[in-house]
Amino acid sequence: xxxxxxxxxxxxxxxxxxxxxxxxxxxxxxxxxxxxxxxxxxxxxxxxxxxxxxxxxxxxxxxxxxxxxxxxxxxxxxxxxxxxxxxxxxxxxxxxxxxxxxxxxxxxxxxxxxxxxxxxxxxxxxxxxxxxxxxxxxxxxxxxxxxxxxxxxxxxxxxxxxxxxxxxxxxxxxxxxxxxxxxxxxx
Amino acid sequence: xxxxxxxxxxxxxxxxxxxxxxxxxxxxxxxxxxxxxxxxxxxxxxxxxxxxxxxxxxxxxxxxxxxxxxxxxxxxxxxxxxxxxxxxxxxxxxxxxxxxxxxxxxxxxxxxxxxxxxxxxxxxxxxxxxxxxxxxxxxxxxxxxxxxxxxxxxxxxxxxxxxxxxxxxxxxxxxxxxxxxxxxxxxxxxxxxxxxxxxxxxxxxxxxxxxxxxxxxxxxxxxxxxxxxxxxxxxxxxxxxxxxxxxxxxxxxxxxxxxxxxxxxxxxxxxxxxxxxxxxxxxxxxxxxxxxxxxxxxxxxxxxxxxxxxxxxxxxxxxxxxxxxxxxxx
Numbered sequence: 001x002x003x004x005x006x007x008x009x010x011x012x013x014x015x016x017x018x019x020x021x022x023x024x025x026x027x028x029x030x031x032x033x034x035x036x037x038x039x040x041x042x043x044x045x046x047x048x049x050x051x052x053x054x055x056x057x058x059x060x061x062x063x064x065x066x067x068x069x070x071x072x073x074x075x076x077x078x079x080x081x082x083x084x085x086x087x088x089x090x091x092x093x094x095x096x097x098x099x100x101x102x103x104x105x106x107x108x109x110x111x112x113x114x115x116x117x118x119x120x121x122x123x124x125x126x127x128x129x130x131x132x133x134x135x136x137x138x139x140x141x142x143x144x145x146x147x148x149x150x151x152x153x154x155x156x157x158x159x160x161x162x163x164x165x166x167x168x169x170x171x172x173x174x175x176x177x178x179x180x181x182x183x184x185x186x187x
Numbered sequence: 188x189x190x191x192x193x194x195x196x197x198x199x200x201x202x203x204x205x206x207x208x209x210x211x212x213x214x215x216x217x218x219x220x221x222x223x224x225x226x227x228x229x230x231x232x233x234x235x236x237x238x239x240x241x242x243x244x245x246x247x248x249x250x251x252x253x254x255x256x257x258x259x260x261x262x263x264x265x266x267x268x269x270x271x272x273x274x275x276x277x278x279x280x281x282x283x284x285x286x287x288x289x290x291x292x293x294x295x296x297x298x299x300x301x302x303x304x305x306x307x308x309x310x311x312x313x314x315x316x317x318x319x320x321x322x323x324x325x326x327x328x329x330x331x332x333x334x335x336x337x338x339x340x341x342x343x344x345x346x347x348x349x350x351x352x353x354x355x356x357x358x359x360x361x362x363x364x365x366x367x368x369x370x371x372x373x374x375x376x377x378x379x380x381x382x383x384x385x386x387x388x389x390x391x392x393x394x395x396x397x398x399x400x401x402x403x404x405x406x407x408x409x410x411x412x413x414x415x416x417x418x419x420x421x422x423x424x425x426x427x428x429x430x431x432x433x434x435x436x437x438x439x440x441x442x443x444x445x446x447x448x449x450x451x452x453x454x455x456x457x458x459x460x461x462x463x464x465x466x467x468x469x470x471x472x473x474x475x476x477x478x479x480x481x482x483x484x485x486x487x488x489x490x491x492x493x494x495x496x497x498x499x500x501x502x503x504x505x506x507x508x509x510x511x512x513x514x515x516x517x
Binding site for chain 2: 067068069070071098100105106107108109110112120122130174175
């Protein structure tokens with residue numbers, strides 16, 4: 001009886017210890033991934049599911065964001081689809097046109113053709129010093145961060161990000177890093 | 188065997204003791220505050236916690252609208268919201284809070300450093316002419332993202348109307364891409380922004396997402412002058428030029444006059460709020476949302492914050508007689 005009780009106590013303690021010291025599993029798969037869709041509106045309209053977005057040509061690099069109050073996020077290893085590629089799926093983006101990026105929480109951000117081509121961003125070093133010679137940047141629809149699918153709390157499954165494809169970490173202003181993107185519209 | 192098991196048990200119990208018997212928990216009070224309140228609250232947080240050790244004040248800075256959206260749109264558990272525009276609370280939080288309290292004001296100033304061109308020459312009479320000089324670089328925050336940005340534009344519109352000559356264009360509008368000009372709307376001036384407000388080439392004007400980056404640009408010599416809140420300029424130890432109360436958005440006595448300037452943002456960033464930004468006195472306000480997890484602790488902290496603001500601390504919004512406005516949601 002005593003031995004059984006002892007065993008139970010040990011088992012309970014072991015379980016508690018495991019919960020305490022173990023590394024929490026990474027939230028590697030966004031719960032909404034299976035139903036995630038991305039609507040693209042241009043001269044044509046396209047709706048892509050999660051696999052459809054991942055099937056598009058991808059681009060990878062390093063990037064991070066800084067909030068208007070100076071909080072830095074990243075830099076991260078980023079993988080996604082360039083906004084130019086997405087615009088091309090629905091008829092392209094002219095030099096005087098813009099992309100309107102929508103999220104279901106009512107947030108909307110506008111990106112112009114120059115920015116889609118990587119120009120017009122204010123780049124910072126990871127120490128948040130403005131870079132005098134901006135590298136060539138690529139804005140993307142990110143779906144993978146640091147090698148794992150983008151979780152919901154990170155803005156997943158799809159979030160706008162700006163990356164440096166040469167791998168040198170660059171931070172950009174975070175206002176355009178729209179979370180939970182569900183629609184991109186060419187205007 | 189039994190001894191070994193007992194030893195293992197003791198080890199495990201020791202090992203887990205720090206884990207399962209948590210230290211006395213502090214009650215977290217989650218505060219979403221306007222960016223211009225982050226620095227003042229950083230010091231006040233420590234001061235408050237020193238006398239309230241059971242409370243952990245957690246301050247998170249956002250633009251004022253984003254601070255509110257953490258409650259209304261993103262459904263986060265928030266105990267206190269403090270914003271740099273009191274009118275946003277009745278507009279956006281009427282269903283989320285029962286009342287709000289105004290607790291401070293500030294005014295728009297022109298901040299600069301000893302290294303700014305013409306720093307020894309600029310004064311209340313010539314500031315617009317100095318800022319319009321071709322070799323002077325001027326910075327504003329992005330009007331779509333930061334209230335200080337569209338308030339800078341409102342100041343220039345009010346100055347133009349008051350002085351009866353072009354001010355907005357020479358200082359700012361002529362150096363944007365595309366160039367921008369205000370138009371008359373009866374008694375006042377209004378400005379309609381394009382979707383993206385970008386500086387023209389030439390470097391006369393710089394625009395940054397948040398005023399924090401404008402400050403670092405100013406301190407690094409990237410711009411000579413920047414439109415900022417007086418409290419922020421003071422908090423960063425910058426020199427600044429006060430502007431006349433009739434245009435600086437800091438005096439309730441001039442509220443009617445401020446309404447003669449309106450800026451329309453180029454797009455609706457949030458579905459919850461439109462694009463019109465009309466001049467009005469700058470007024471800070473706070474509220475404890477109905478769904479606050481720690482209502483009593485948040486209320487106590489809010490009361491302490493309002494009292495502290497009333498002391499007229501350096502780098503804080505200037506004190507006003509606090510007014511609590513009921514919204515009728517409770």
